[in-house]
Amino acid sequence: MGATTTIDELDRSILGILQEEGRITNVELASRVGLTAPPCLRRMRALEEAGVIKGYHAELDPGSLGYGIMVFALVSLRSQAEDDLRAFESHVATLPEVRECHMLNGEIDFILKIVAHDLQSFQSFLTSKLTPAPNVASVKTSLTIRTSKTSCGIPVDPA
Incomplete structure (x- = not known):
């Protein structure tokens, strides 16, 4: 398939x-x-x-494991050359706090979903691991106040 x-x-x-x-x-x-x-x-x-089913996992409660905050970071790079994009993606892949990384079309190059134990640990992550990452020009962050919907996967429409 x-x-x-x-x-x-x-x-x-x-x-x-x-x-x-x-x-x-x-x-x-x-x-x-x-x-x-x-x-x-x-x-x-x-x-x-066929790769239609990519894997199986357990959905964990972040708070139960001490992850009290979730942040979305909008990252702009200095260069959008393919090697530079891949270098950033490779760096982000090593950061367990980054739960999702999506390359975007438009002014912002990437959006990241990041979890942290608290605001202090997020600030440390931001200044020591994200902003010094390869080719990063700027990072704008938004702290999540409330999550009203979380759906894993995709809609499975009838044939």
């Missing part, structure tokens, strides 16, 4: 359920999509091998 392979309605049902309930048993998944266990498992494995 590559980019040109069709994902049918059964595959979409499997994907939608797995995205919401990653720990569901194969037997329960098969029952919910109207298959027996062996063909359901084959479909799931094919979706994994």
Whole structure:
């Protein structure tokens, strides 16, 4: 199942359920999509091998692990040459506090989602790891006050 392979309605049902309930048993998944266990498992494995399913994870509560704040950082680089973009991305990939990194079109080059234990630790991260990063011209930050929606994954539309 590559980019040109069709994902049918059964595959979409499997994907939608797995995205919401990653720990569901194969037997329960098969029952919910109207298959027996062996063909359901084959479909799931094919979706994994094709890279449609990229992995499984547990959603953790940041506060329970002491991460009290989340910040979005808008980063502008001095140069947008491909090597410079990749150098910045490589640096950011080494920073566990950066949970997401997206390159943007327009005036801002990257938006980062960053978690920190508190404002002091974020300030330390900002001045010691982010602003001195390769090619960084400026960083504008916004502290999250409240999160009203968090949805992992993507909408799985019917076929």
